[in-house]
């Protein structure tokens with residue numbers, strides 16, 4: 001398509017027309033003659049408008065606007081075309097969404113323009129499935145879905161269905177018991193909890209090789225919304241826009257083998273123990289505060305820091321490379337895992353091969369970094385698969401969405417609470433943790449065997465024979481928390497491993 005500048009005659013539609021296009025809840029007053037010129041670059045499906053109206057300039061604070069999605073056929077006559085755009089994504093600015101109608105010089109241009117826009121969009125025949133969690137965050141997910149997500153999806157002519165979750169685990173139950181291949185994508189409108197359920201459900205299916213190919217996404221409607229920060233979707237509009245444009249990235253997942261429960265859990269964000277797990281799980285009682293719940297919990301727990309006893313073995317990234325997976329057929333989507341009868345598999349669960357779950361903890365070849373309960377206690381232990389563990393807190397500066405490793409940070413008696421406090425205020429744990437008493441290592445996986453916690457830093461004095469006595473002396477409570485992407489799990493031995501590029505996720509930038 002080649003179209004010369006100023007070819008389009010601009011004629012803003014009536015407010016009534018826009019309302020009927022976008023739904024009754026939308027109220028937009030279009031200033032008359034807001035654009036002096038429109039140019040369309042025929043080779044790239046990007047439409048640049050030059051704005052002259054000072055009112056709109058003020059509103060968008062931008063001179064060049066991009067028409068980023070959707071075109072509807074004219075409501076009034078064959079030569080009208082209505083498009084809708086969002087202002088350029090900027091991290092801290094809520095996007096402004098406006099519908100603009102063009103009156104075209106000739107009716108053929110309408111189809112050309114519409115098909116050029118359509119080529120930039122995700123155009124699935126199968127519907128997108130949304131899980132909307134009305135319980136997450138400050139309980140506004142349903143409102144956000146009805147007022148922003150659903151109208152944008154309708155405008156872009158993308159079919160969708162939605163399920164409002166009624167209880168914890170609801171999304172997981174649905175995805176484990178239905179034919180997930182009837183959907184083009186699966187998106188959680190929630191915090192990280194329902195997105196975790198989506199990841200876990202797809203990877204735990206017998207047909208996980210095929211299920212993992214379905215694009216997944218999340219639109220932030222929880223309290224921490226870490227995933228939305230990691231994906232560049234600080235606003236609901238941007239999350240929806242990534243679905244409409246179909247911009248995706250491969251993402252690593254972690255598997256967490258729970259040795260006593262003989263279960264495997266797949267997740268996206270992190271595995272935390274001690275301080276970070278305590279504050280994450282305990283913050284749930286402050287859910288009504290929204291995102292402030294984490295800050296308040298972080299402060300309370302910092303002043304009552306527990307000292308955990310645990311044995312830990314870490315498999316560093318530069319350590320021995322795990323043997324090639326017998327499941328080298330990872331991409332053969334027709335394969336179903338055999339019925340669960342492999343006697344070497346302690347969990348008998350479906351999903352990708354876990355290399356580290358059967359390796360003894362004292363195998364120094366695989367786990368050369370050893371932290372033992374008999375030495376210093378642990379106050380802090382967090383393995384991040386992604387940089388942001390809340391939308392306003394960055395736990396890792398090296399973790400990446402498809403980095404292929406976990407950034408493991410840990411510390412014990414040297415933890416400096418005042419520096420930790422300043423990190424929480426500034427929203428970032430520094431890469432160099434020396435001032436905080438934290439060590440960092442890039443790892444393929446690790447094993448953690450927790451015993452419990454006490455308030456003091458006493459050293460382990462007994463030898464092997466006195467182990468039980470020492471435990472009784474030093475472990476005041478065998479309670480505590482292990483948290484996987486914010487979800488609580490019992491205090492049992494866990495083996496955690498990263499699985500590279502396991503899923504495809506909607507993200508603001510496909511890079």
Ligand SMILES: Nc1ncnc2c1ncn2[C@@H]1O[C@H](COP(=O)(O)OP(=O)(O)OP(=O)(O)O)[C@@H](O)[C@H]1O
Pocket residue numbers: 133134135136137138165166167168169170189190191192193194197221222223224225226287486487
């Ligand atoms: N209808 C429901 N009633 C109660 N709990 C639910 C319901 N639907 C989902 N859940 C559970 O609620 C928990 C919290 O949900 P979610 O993660 O969406 O919100 P959040 O905890 O506020 O956000 P974040 O994880 O970002 O802090 C999840 O474990 C999810 O499984």
